[in-house]
Amino acid sequence: MLTRMIPEIGHFALIIAALMAVTQAIVPLAGAATRRPLWMAYAAPMALGQFAFVLLAYLCLTASYMLDDFSVVNVADNSNSMLPWYYKFSAVWGNHEGSVLLWSLMLATWGFAVSRLSRGLPRDMVARVLGVMGSVSAGFLLFVLITSNPFERSLPNIPEDGADLNPLLQDFGLVIHPPMLYMGYVGFSVVFAFAIAALLGGRLDSAWTRWARPWTNVAWAFLTVGIALGSWWAYYELGWGGWWFWDPVENASLLPWLTGTALIHSLAVTEKRGSFKSWTVLLAIFTFSLSLLGTFLVRSGVLTSVHSFANDPSRGLFILVLLGITVGLSLLVFALRAPRVSHAVGFGLVSRDSLLLVNNILLVIMTVTVLLGTLYPLLLDAFGLGKISVGPPYFNALFVPLTVLMCVFMGLGPIARWKRMAGSELRRRLWLAGLVALVIAALMPLIYGGEWNPWVSLGLVAALWIVLPLVRDLIDKARKGATPLTGLRRQSLAYWGMVVGHLGMAITITGVTVVSNYSVEENVRMSPGDSVEVAGYTFSMQELKQRRGANFLSDIAVIEVVGSDGERRFVMEPEKRLYLARGMPMTQVALRPGPLRDLYVAMGEELGDGAWAMRIQYKPMVRWLWLGAVLMASGGLLAVADRRYRRRASQSQQRDVSAVQEATA
Amino acid sequence: MKRRLLLSLPLVGFIGLAIFLYMGLSMDPFGRDSARLSDAFPSFELSTLDDPDRRVDESLFEGEVTLVNVWGEWCPTCKQEMPQLLDLADRGIRLVGINYKDTRDKGREFLDEFGNPFEVNIFDPEGDLGFELGVYGAPETFLVDADGIIRYHHTGYIKPEDVRDTILPEVEKWQ
Amino acid sequence: MAVISRCLAVICLSLVAGMAVADEVREFGHPVMEQRYRELTASLRCPKCENQAIDDSNSPVSADMRDRVYALLQEGRSDREIQDFMVDRFGDYVLYNPRLEGRTYLLWGLPAVLVVVGAIVVLLIVRARRRASAQALSADERARLNELIDRERTE
Numbered sequence: 005m006l007t008r009m010i011p012e013i014g015h016f017a018l019i020i021a022a023l024m025a026v027t028q029a030i031v032p033l034a035g036a037a038t039r040r041p042l043w044m045a046y047a048a049p050m051a052l053g054q055f056a057f058v059l060l061a062y063l064c065l066t067a068s069y070m071l072d073d074f075s076v077v078n079v080a081d082n083s084n085s086m087l088p089w090y091y092k093f094s095a096v097w098g099n100h101e102g103s104v105l106l107w108s109l110m111l112a113t114w115g116f117a118v119s120r121l122s123r124g125l126p127r128d129m130v131a132r133v134l135g136v137m138g139s140v141s142a143g144f145l146l147f148v149l150i151t152s153n154p155f156e157r158s159l160p161n162i163p164e165d166g167a168d169l170n171p172l173l174q175d176f177g178l179v180i181h182p183p184m185l186y187m188g189y190v191g192f193s194v195v196f197a198f199a200i201a202a203l204l205g206g207r208l209d210s211a212w213t214r215w216a217r218p219w220t221n222v223a224w225a226f227l228t229v230g231i232a233l234g235s236w237w238a239y240y241e242l243g244w245g246g247w248w249f250w251d252p253v254e255n256a257s258l259l260p261w262l263t264g265t266a267l268i269h270s271l272a273v274t275e276k277r278g279s280f281k282s283w284t285v286l287l288a289i290f291t292f293s294l295s296l297l298g299t300f301l302v303r304s305g306v307l308t309s310v311h312s313f314a315n316d317p318s319r320g321l322f323i324l325v326l327l328g329i330t331v332g333l334s335l336l337v338f339a340l341r342a343p344r345v346s347h348a349v350g351f352g353l354v355s356r357d358s359l360l361l362v363n364n365i366l367l368v369i370m371t372v373t374v375l376l377g378t379l380y381p382l383l384l385d386a387f388g389l390g391k392i393s394v395g396p397p398y399f400n401a402l403f404v405p406l407t408v409l410m411c412v413f414m415g416l417g418p419i420a421r422w423k424r425m426a427g428s429e430l431r432r433r434l435w436l437a438g439l440v441a442l443v444i445a446a447l448m449p450l451i452y453g454g455e456w457n458p459w460v461s462l463g464l465v466a467a468l469w470i471v472l473p474l475v476r477d478l479i480d481k482a483r484k485g486a487t488p489l490t491g492l493r494r495q496s497l498a499y500w501g502m503v504v505g506h507l508g509m510a511i512t513i514t515g516v517t518v519v520s521n522y523s524v525e526e527n528v529r530m531s532p533g534d535s536v537e538v539a540g541y542t543f544s545m546q547e548l549k550q551r552r553g554a555n556f557l558s559d560i561a562v563i564e565v566v567g568s569d570g571e572r573r574f575v576m577e578p579e580k581r582l583y584l585a586r587g588m589p590m591t592q593v594a595l596r597p598g599p600l601r602d603l604y605v606a607m608g609e610e611l612g613d614g615a616w617a618m619r620i621q622y623k624p625m626v627r628w629l630w631l632g633a634v635l636m637a638s639g640g641l642l643a644v645a646d647r648r649y650r651r652r653a654s655q656s657q658q659r660d661v662s663a664v665q666e667a668t669a
Numbered sequence: 670m671k672r673r674l675l676l677s678l679p680l681v682g683f684i685g686l687a688i689f690l691y692m693g694l695s696m697d698p699f700g701r702d703s704a705r706l707s708d709a710f711p712s713f714e715l716s717t718l719d720d721p722d723r724r725v726d727e728s729l730f731e732g733e734v735t736l737v738n739v740w741g742e743w744c745p746t747c748k749q750e751m752p753q754l755l756d757l758a759d760r761g762i763r764l765v766g767i768n769y770k771d772t773r774d775k776g777r778e779f780l781d782e783f784g785n786p787f788e789v790n791i792f793d794p795e796g797d798l799g800f801e802l803g804v805y806g807a808p809e810t811f812l813v814d815a816d817g818i819i820r821y822h823h824t825g826y827i828k829p830e831d832v833r834d835t836i837l838p839e840v841e842k843w844q
Numbered sequence: 845m846a847v848i849s850r851c852l853a854v855i856c857l858s859l860v861a862g863m864a865v866a867d868e869v870r871e872f873g874h875p876v877m878e879q880r881y882r883e884l885t886a887s888l889r890c891p892k893c894e895n896q897a898i899d900d901s902n903s904p905v906s907a908d909m910r911d912r913v914y915a916l917l918q919e920g921r922s923d924r925e926i927q928d929f930m931v932d933r934f935g936d937y938v939l940y941n942p943r944l945e946g947r948t949y950l951l952w953g954l955p956a957v958l959v960v961v962g963a964i965v966v967l968l969i970v971r972a973r974r975r976a977s978a979q980a981l982s983a984d985e986r987a988r989l990n991e992l993i994d995r996e997r998t999e
Contacts, residue, residue, distance in 0.1 A: 244900045251895050279973075286679060293683075306693040320694050328687045335680035342676045353970045361969060365962040373955045379689075380942075380951045386692045389947045391701050393889045395897070395940025402955050409959075525882075529869045617869060701891075704935035770904070796908060803933040805891040805905040 007067075011076050014064025015155040018105075021057035021112070022145035024050050028115075028138030032131035036205070044131035048119040051134050054141060055116035062109045065154050066096050075162045078102060078154045084168035084585050086555040094179040095169040100303065100319075101154035103182060107299075108144045110183075110190040115141060118194055118219070125215060132201030133194075140193050143326045151319045168555070168585035177237030185230030185257060189295035191223025192260060195267065196292035199285045200334055203341040213275040213284060218644040220271060220288075221501075224264045225640035231257050232633030243591035243606040245525065245621045247629060250399040252307040255378045256298030259371055263291040266367035268640070273360050277422060279349035282342040283364070289338060293331040294371070300327050306382060352424030359417045366410045373402050407513070411466035414509065415473045418502060433480070437472035441465050453522060463517025470510040474503055497646040505639025508632040515628025524622040527608070530561070531615040539622035540568035541603060546575075548614065556581040558592070561607055561616060565596065578607040578618070602626050703811070703822035704803050710737075710817045711801035718768045718776050718790035725791060729765065730817040734844050736836070737811040738787070739767045739799055742775035744807040746826045751783040753827045758786035762840055766790040769799045769807050810836075814843040870914055877917055884913050884923060887940045888930055897940060909938075 028050035035043025065078070069092045074080040082099045083092055096102040115137040122130050148154070172178070198216035202208050234257065239247040248254065267287040274284040301307055304320025351357035377394045384392055419433055445465035449457040478492065485491020524539040535544035546562040558581040566573050579592035596603040601624045608617030705711075710727050717723045730737075738754060740747040758764050766787035768776040771794065780790075793799055802811065802819075812821035821839040823831070872878035885899035890906040898906040898913075909930065916926045930938050942948045 246900070249895075282676065289679075300690065304690075304694060306690065306696070317694060324687065324690055324694065327690075331683055332680070332687070335683050339673070339677040339680050349973070350975075351970070351973050353974070357973070358966065358970050362962075362966055365966060369955060369958045369962055372958060376951060376954055380948075382693050382696070383689065384947055385696055386689060391935065391937045392942050392948070393937055393940050394942055394951065395887070395889060395895075397887050397941035398951070401941075406955070406959075527869055701935065701937055704931065704933055796904075800905075800908050800912070801933065803891075803935070805903075805934065 010064050010067050011155040014061045017057045017060040021054050024054040025138050025142035029142050033135035036128040036131040047131045047134035051115045051119040055112040058109045058112040075157045077156045077158050080163045080166045084166040091174050098173040101152045111141050133197045136197035136200045151322050171583040171590045181233040188227025188230050192292040194219040195288045199288035203337050208281050210275050210278050213271045217271050221640040221644045225637035228637040232630045250396045252378050255374050256301050260294040262371040266364045289334045296327045354427050355424045356420040356422045362413045408466050415469040419473050441468035460521050467510040467513040498643045501639045501643030505636050508635025511628050512632030515625045518625040522624045526620045530618045538620045542566045556583045576605050578605045580607045705819045713798045718792045730813045735763045735813045737765050739769045739804050739807050739809045741769045741771040741807050742779040747808045750827050754786040755784050770796045889938045891934045
């Protein structure tokens with residue numbers, strides 16, 4: 005009996021959480037504006053309460069899934085009694101309603117974390133930050149309650165069994181990809197809230213950037229991992245061997261990543277040097293706005309790719325209104341409160357400041373390019389100029405040169421000094437790295453592929469140009485210490501974070517370059533006894549067998565693979581599954597991963613007479629793509645662990661910062 | 670003042686974007702006009718569904734406004750659409766079917782079961798004529814005028830209200 | 845989220861996939877032909893699907909389009925002719941690489957314009973900031989810098 009009430013308890017908890025979020029939005033902000041400590045003190049308890057009740061609601065929905073309560077429409081539509089328990093757990097966020105609830109839970113979690121970890125901050129600052137986060141939270145909780153209630157029930161006609169979770173979502177990658185992505189999206193709400201709080205409080209000094217930096221890095225790291233997981237999942241699950249499709253929904257996740265990357269760099273400039281203040285605030289607003297825009301694009305059905313996620317136009321309208329209020333108001337505050345006079349902090353053409361400026365501008369251009377390409381078909385349609393498509397050829401044509409340009413400056417940045425630097429010194433420290441990069445990049449394609457390939461050389465020179473100056477810098481730093489080790493140990497974790505992050509970028513670029521140019525793909529017809537050679541490996545089909553899984557039937561091809569040396573032998577078993585509840589066929593790829601190459605075999609259609617179409621692929625260095633992303637994320641997290649952030653942000657530090665500003669102004 | 674204006678630029682840009690997205694909400698990403706509009710009906714030479722020996726070609730469309738419906742036994746929506754097509758035939762409109770990627774037996778069974786509003790059915794087992802018409806699914810319906818020019822295209826299911834709201838006015842327009 | 849929509853795209857396809865034979869096994873006389881086939885099929889969009897190139901899609905119309913691309917290549921048609929052939933039947937929608945024409949000038953041009961504008965902005969900001977840093981210099985240095993700037997202006 006009690007278990008039957010669980011969805012109602014969840015629904016009720018959600019309503020309470022929404023009310024608390026509204027309170028958290030209104031009272032502390034009003035308190036900060038009118039300087040009432042009691043009102044401001046509402047912020048933290050409300051953040052706690054909101055978190056607790058959203059968590060309760062979320063647990064109730066999870067419980068409904070676990071208990072197969074098919075009276076809940078959401079459970080009936082997305083689960084099945086045959087589904088293994090761990091997929092019941094993840095099915096909660098494998099649909100629109102549940103995923104928005106997860107969004108809200110994460111938002112509440114970030115808010116709660118901020119309230120716990122910001123005790124050293126000025127009271128009005130905390131009140132404003134939590135107030136802004138509460139507003140966003142309130143908007144999303146109302147969105148859940150009004151348009152996407154996951155607790156809706158189909159009483160009294162309870163279905164016998166559920167429709168089952170989409171088989172594509174029955175996969176480990178899909179269990180962790182969305183939460184990571186949402187943690188990133190939602191995490192940017194913290195830096196957004198800090199920026200708005202700083203604008204509202206009229207305190208656009210460097211202090212807010214110092215408080216916001218660790219939060220931003222963590223959010224960015226989550227988003228990086230989330231995007232990489234999505235790419236990895238698409239690679240092994242969809243059976244085409246592609247890892248990035250420039251699909252509008254992928255672009256939606258890339259947009260905040262690009263501005264987020266710009267933001268973590270511009271926060272550094274603002275914190276260290278006190279310059280680009282308005283710009284950094286604007287980037288913080290942009291980054292979170294693009295997270296919201298992504299949500300809108302994915303769930304409103306305005307773009308072809310995303311049509312199926314939520315085809316209820318009222319949802320699209322609600323998110324658009326939410327987006328309009330959040331972004332419109334914050335940009336209005338920005339227009340009114342951003343400093344009228346720019347405190348020009350001086351720097352020269354050759355300086356880390358100017359290089360970071362270039363980095364920011366390039367990242368923004370990339371963002372605009374992706375946004376333009378994504379929305380352009382919609383734009384033409386709106387003006388009645390016909391239907392066109394903008395796809396991978398367009399994005400590749402523009403993104404590759406922009407990335408190469410970016411790499412040029414990425415190589416220079418870490419070497420350059422703040423404020424100004426003699427061009428001759430930069431040249432002296434970099435000429436060797438540049439020369440070595442050029443030589444290796446020019447020769448590698450000859451050694452590896454047997455013929456010169458300009459694209460491979462270009463990609464490699466870009467990657468090496470990021471790595472080698474860093475190596476040079478590390479050598480210089482090691483020399484400065486009494487022993488090399490002491491010299492390196494003196495470096496801060498923030499520095500090491502930068503090194504690891506940039507290294508990750510270089511590794512990703514290398515992977516992209518090699519896999520794009522040296523992949524081999526063969527579509528062949530195979531029956532037992534046939535063999536085929538692909539990229540030096542011999543694939544022989546031994547037999548076909550059938551298997552019955554928990555909720556599917558499958559055909560399996562047993563393929564023996566022999567390496568070119570004739571020594572290494574192993575078996576790969578690609579699978580074609582038929583999921584029973586939905587009658588849906590699925591390709592289960594057989595993968596032989598390796599640091600330098602993946603072998604990838606996917607079963608196509610049955611061609612008759614016991615023959616199957618097989619897609620056999622050789623993917624060199626494809627793992628480097630995701631390894632690089634993991635390194636980038638680690639770099640971001642490493643920087644958070646820096647000692648500076650663990651100290652309490654005290655008044656004395658603020659004084660330090662303003663002293664620096666005065667000195668440099 | 671100049672700087673204030675500069676700082677307001679993001680807001681202005683965003684308002685523009687928001688209005689555009691609002692317009693986007695009411696657009697249908699799947700509604701596309703056929704690329705064949707205003708083109709002459711592609712030339713072809715195929716047999717009819719009933720009689721393998723009877724060859725027809727594009728001259729079939731000369732002299733009278735015709736609705737051309739692309740259908741197949743394998744297409745569930747086509748079955749739902751048949752009452753509307755029968756209704757159109759009753760109103761005196763000339764209908765020609767293209768039996769698309771089907772077998773003769775299944776096609777005939779379909780007509781026996783769901784009725785036959787078509788004056789003649791062009792048998793297109795390989796989907797070649799369909800491809801020339803830019804058909805990417807069934808059902809699809811084309812309106813061809815008396816000169817054999819394609820004038821209107823309807824993708825997917827013809828709902829009962831579509832007969833009155835869109836199909837009939839288009840037929841009248843080109844008659 | 846990206847993946848979810850992709851899944852949904854795949855579901856939509858699988859509904860119509862029953863009659864399709866994807867992954868045809870094709871013979872190419874020359875590796876250049878094979879390369880062209882791959883590039884063409886990767887840059888043509890399946891008109892039926894949510895967002896997929898015809899080389900990735902199991903939809904029947906994609907299979908037909910692949911057959912046509914293969915046949916036209918064997919006939920010795922150029923890439924442009926093959927693209928035109930598809931556009932005539934399915935519209936500009938099937939081109940993933942939008943053609944440069946009146947309505948796409950903005951699409952292709954804006955990024956390039958932004959790079960130029962960005963470069964100008966960087967130079968303007970650096971010039972302003974250099975002046976700012978000049979104020980922080982000693983009187984002697986400032987005098988010398990002014991001299992340099994003046995010389996630059998007169999040149």
